Amino acid sequence: MGSTAFESPRVLRAAGLPYFTPANNAGAAINPQDPNTPTLFRPLKIRDVTLKNRVMVAPMCMYSTESDPASPAVGALTDFHIAHLGHLAAKGVGLVIIEATAVQANGRISPNDSGLWQEGTESEQFKGLQRVANFIHSQGAKVGIQLAHAGRKASTVAPWLSSQGKKSSIKADENVGGWPSNVVGPSGGEEHIWADGDKYWPPRELSTAEVEELVQAFARSAKLAVQAGVDVIEIHGAHGYLLNEFLSPVTNRRTDKYGGDFSNRIRIVQEVSNAIRAAIPAGTPLFLRISATEWLENQPVAEATGSWDMSSSSKLAKILPELGIDLLDVSSGGNHKDQKLQPHTNYQIDLAGQLRKEIRQSGQSTLVGAVGLITEAEAAKDIIQGADEAIETEGLLSGPEPKADAVLMARQFLREPEWIFTAAKKLGVPVSLPHQFGRGLL
Template structure:
């Protein structure tokens, strides 16, 4: 044992970073009763130090060409590493292309090449050195690929919500793919000649290409394992390729990958099976889906049908048998006619997550549920609390923004008054960008005495 005056470092790194005596974001006194939010959660061979996860957030900050194309950089160490330092239980690397044409933008990361492994390992190593688990969201953008970073679109003439990435900008207009092909299948329904359009028309994948595509997911998973990643998430939401195949509104194929529920979910099932087969049995596998497209009341939805919450429940019941451990419940993004504004809505996603969780419990199926989506809005947090969970003042403090956020987080993972929890973990995105110390703030407001990073002890919040 090292003397008390020796600053012990984390082993296995080519640089020094102190080994925290107690992992940040975990309670000091484990004998005390603490909210479920701050209790550990074991999933296969991993243990989350708390139930707060950093959701994948696109940053559009990798090289678009050259030897470092798609590779993570010091920027990702700085941003993702800081979330780990400040107590998050798991930190996800953003949507990472399993194929070069699967990136959302030319500046999105990828893991389609062995040359991208070292940079991913460097980020993963630092995340884990701070006590968090490292995760990666594997993805393919499908017909939403080859677009420019949103901040470029916002500054372009007309300030469009999306901007096509040309060949000159590093894009691949001729290799944007989807279940269907042709200008009528462009995501925003606009032709190439329409200057107001922000997306390229896709070409339809052949069955042989789908077979190769599935194998590329498996290869990307293997590379992630080599990089030391702890958790893999398959991105099947937000209108990207898997979501496009799931929905009858965007998949009208007549082969074995289109038509019935079984056929439309076939590519996802094959991807899950291929990934599960090549990763360790001890590694958790997550899946993110859009639980509904919000198309039921639209002209498109009535004409073609759409992916609904009932479909998501049906899919969720298949997942435990396929080796998926956690379902990350989001919604929307697959069609411009969706009839909900996700940025003005309140707790729609958490309610859906709770419903899926309840239906699984009825069938005695073991699948963890993650809730994601604007949980940090104070109004939403207040509404969740007022409907039966975690009611009353927390430590005598009311009406502050962080107070409402803390209440929302508490409600999601810990049912009150006979209500079941809405989810097993929460995934937080934008609020971490505003406040990397969000976990520590929530713990403070809940009166949970958690550890801080060793280097930050002098600025630790006072006890309430």
């Protein structure tokens, strides 16, 4: 009898890394086409990017980069971010969105925030981002980045340094890397301080030329991000940061082409979107996060000017296809201290659902992401169940009417990094596991 030769199996190496780690693709449904597989665990294709499931890590500021403005590493992501974000990728999420990353130095919330304003692929900011992206990819996840400018909320210290409690911030002056004389907004002066003058700097009004330069800064950062390996770009237009400040008539009192009526106030978002879309490949998805409402309805501050509300968001949502926006990330609030916000489990989910319904009824297909107080597997499943199957026909929907096409979660992942595996088990969905952790997760 002849002998039979057997070849030992090999561990597949993850590509794109200078060190060894096995290639992982955790969190993918074993049989995504099974009719019993909930939409939450089915792939989502957006342009040329396919996410293995519909769960995204929402951006979370970590206040953990170098703050010294003289350091070449200022604003650059570090090994901490690889450990933090890479671990979530290893635990099965479909998309990891890197924290709000400033397109200009004065656009950081704090001196310790992430930035991507240094030009060139040899900069420390570029290299730090590339290392994070490469590791996330090695775990089978896609990586996004939220590009942002903090506007009048800039130059504050990390929240845990505040003596006023978790929800307060205190001013960052030059001694800690701050820029008190260069905090900016669509409008300037003491009356436009975000909140308590003891905690925030008064902004100065941006010139028209500076706004035009800001638009190009977003485009440059987006181009660098894609070169570094980022799969998805998100524009931060929410939570009272600069683009949100331009959108709202409460905070935008300008008289040039970027202020006044609705069409002028949304101009900066249109220009930023168009500039980014022109700077990145056609196959790269582009998201926009907005505050769907400021929660200022019937408040004195908005009586004279009006405010940004759901009707404003609906009007903006209808023109997003023209701007190349693929997904609307629906949050709320954060632009004025007098907001009357009463959070409950579905308060932002309902906003997302209303906007998605209006988008579909207008015949458009812009995707919608829901975020806010999503913690349980069943709740996440119900939010998007049927997103692929619900087709409008003669005013009726076949199947359930979903409130979003994807869910974004942040703090829950800080509490429960293995949420994907826990959710899959609760929902009865067999999913792939990371090779190194598989025995402990069975």
